[in-house]
Amino acid sequence: MEETTESPLQRKMTSRHLLMISLGGVIGTGLFLSSGYTIHQAGPVGTIIAYLIGAVIVYLVMLCLGELAVAMPVTGSFHTYATKYIGPGTGFTVAWLYWLTWTVALGSEFTAAGLIMKNWFPHTSVWLWSAFFIVLIFCLNAFSVRFFAESEFLFSSIKVIAIILFIIFGGLAVFGIIPIEGYSHAPLFRNFVKDGIFPNGIHSVFITMLAVNFAFSGTELIGVTSGETKNPGKDIPKAIHPTLIRLILFFIGSMAVMAALIPWKEAGVTQSPFVHIFHQIGIPYAGTIMNFVILIAILSCANSGLYAATRMLWSLSNENMISKAFGKVNRLGIPMAALILSTLGGVLSLISSVIPAQTVYIMLVSVSGLAVVIVWMAIAASQLMFRRSYLKDGHELKDLKFKTPLFPVVPIAAFILCFLSCIFVVVDPAQKAALFYTVPFVAACYAVFYAKEWARRRKATAAKNSERVGV
Template sequence: MINEDSTSKNQLARSMKSRHLFMISLGGVIGTGLFLSSGYTISEAGPGGAIAAYLIGGFMMYLIMLCLGELTVAMPVTGSFQVYATKYIGPATGFTIGIMYWLNWVVTVGSEFTASGLLMQRWFPNTSVWMWSCFFGLLIFLLNCLSVKIFAETEFWFSTIKVAAIILFIVMGGAAMFGFIPMEGRDTAPVFSNFMGQGGLFPNGFLPILMTMISVNFAFSGTELIGIAAGESENPERDVPKSIKNIIWRTMFFFVGAIFVLAGLVSWKQAGVIESPFVMVFDDIGVPYAADFMNFVILTALLSVANSGLYASTRMLWSLSSEKMISPKLGKITKKGVPFNALVLSMAVSCLSLLSSVFAPGTVYVVLVAVAGFAVVVVWFGICLSQFMFRKNFLKSGRNIRDLKFRTPLYPVVPIVASVMCLASCIGLAFDPSQRIALYCGIPFIFACYAFYYMKNRLQSREKTDDYMEKVN
């Protein structure tokens, strides 16, 4: 399967165009975090709390992207933030960041398959979730086995479908909210009744906003895919800044607009994760087959995220292998430019999280989101710190700040504020019993990554010393 001639250099091809880069990043964002987890956020934080949480999460994402933009334009490489952390913080931290990001996506990929299985039960209620999860898993694996160009084109059209669907939802949902479209079982339009009644904007207080931030961060995770894909972009210096500017305001519009409509139409007491709140809304609107259409669109969106996630996790393993931090076998590339061994390993671990489709999918799914959310916040923190150290070293070397094609504004305020927000999101996990397990698993995992790196280096150093002594003697 591996072409030794083409893999001797083990370099990925730069074949992605600007539209691919933007849509892959947008495709990585719009998935379960919006279509399914938003129900959990509304149920916990209430209508006003959910909107506030997504506004805060969007602002946090904006700061992270500003930091990543400066780094990526200056050094466009595949596996970007792992490489940046290695160079500007330390090799052990770079290794940990890379593994945490890989963990984020392999868990996310599994959760997308689980969510897809849950959605299929709308049409096939007597079938099992795991059966559909395995089917979709095989489909996405085969798509990732194709060339990078075909993957990028597939993801472009996946993302286009769901962007169009979100715009349609905001328009139709907004029309139903203000009475332009009738809703079944309601004599009057809801307008702002969900915001005013049933406990008001914050029925459970303000603490749930902090508690749900990890789920919200999970929803916004994927924007950083611009950094991963930049290494395979035709013109990263031109494409990355353009994609970052587009992804920020469009993501904010889609997320905040959709959450506003959802909170206005779905009571926080009815929201959850077993059924998408988007589908619930179209069920209530009563347009023939509208709910089924939305279910199909959401299914497409979830598979799109799984597609992007498997791509991202595979490239991160390739990057770690290129840095000689893990086995060189994971850096092997096929004739079509795909790191096949890294792809197989990522898919295999993703299948472990498919266990959630067998054991209590509704509750285990929330745990998977928490684990993935914690991992991505750790990576975001690493991006902020890397940018802080990069700019510090850049100025210390006496170079002119104008030499940077893309500059993070208000340095060092932006990376510091973003870092504090990342820490606050992690603290919020401690207050939510259903997500607290992410801390119990995530923190020991971080220590294990550092321990593994230092033990591996120590063993390699000892082997080099022994080889040297043998040659001398």
């Protein structure tokens, strides 16, 4: 499949860019901020179990995406695959859902950035800082693809280093090698079992899955970037294979440290667990430094998210599903109209001026988490149907440069686990609202697509009848 446009997108990304962009999309508020919410809801052990389940789900989805992205490296891959192998209505809906995932996520990222800035400027409003960062991230995305890739490589490197240091220092504190405020000896496992393994019940593990899925959303960015990657057949597998190891190292490692050092009742989203623990350890200026790192992480994630949302609109236009205006790119290879519309999602963060910022944050995380899980289901279903179609057309399995292992077990398992994540949201009143926004959005997407198809066919039929009358 080849992309065509008046001024094509540029293939400027290498394997190191893909690796760090996939990390940049993942390491944001989901780890640095909403991890506190998960600990508070599921308890220490429940949190680790929830993130382990989430890591497995994401890895299964990535194995499915790898086969598709290498076989068909196109920008906006998810909806293109869904269009071809599931149906055009589903492809149209998947594209808009993924756009919703990131535009809503932008709102949560900018809200989180405002909450971080409030630590330094307590008398300012969260929404004012959100507005400032909206403008900043828009400007970063308005430069060339190469500039975006290099900036994400730098930002993600800072995040990775910070998390590794957090795990090292936190681990030393857990084992009592570094003294920590409030503990006379090693606090290892004390907070894990203090109020029972599942203080809010085992069901709390599953009702936090949307927040966990939101934390892991961004790994699929590899698929979005495939159309702007120099050597997708070589670079995409390099980025996908270590996915599970990265998620376990960064997320499970961090969660274990947090759960061991922070009583689950004290965790939340008003302050990052990372800052809380560094304060406890007593490292000079560690709180300020960590807040700065978290701010970089949040803005990096927003930067990746805006890129993804913009490319999804470009792809919709490129496939003639929306106005051609969104498919036009400037001399720098940037689809500016798509960028402007996608940036509007960040405006959702400004409602923190009338609704408490913490409430806004949890609401946006839930909507974004549910939307991305539905997209993951579409990826799994697309791979299942692609493989069957590929073999049916007479191709041989050995010709695939990247093969999803254990077919069809992997795509089926990925689909079922994602579906269960959607079901569990009904149990949590705080996240149930996501259904009231996302389900009507999905229905509206299908309705708009088939209404447009009906109008197109009616127009085509009228044109044919006119030709016959003329003859």
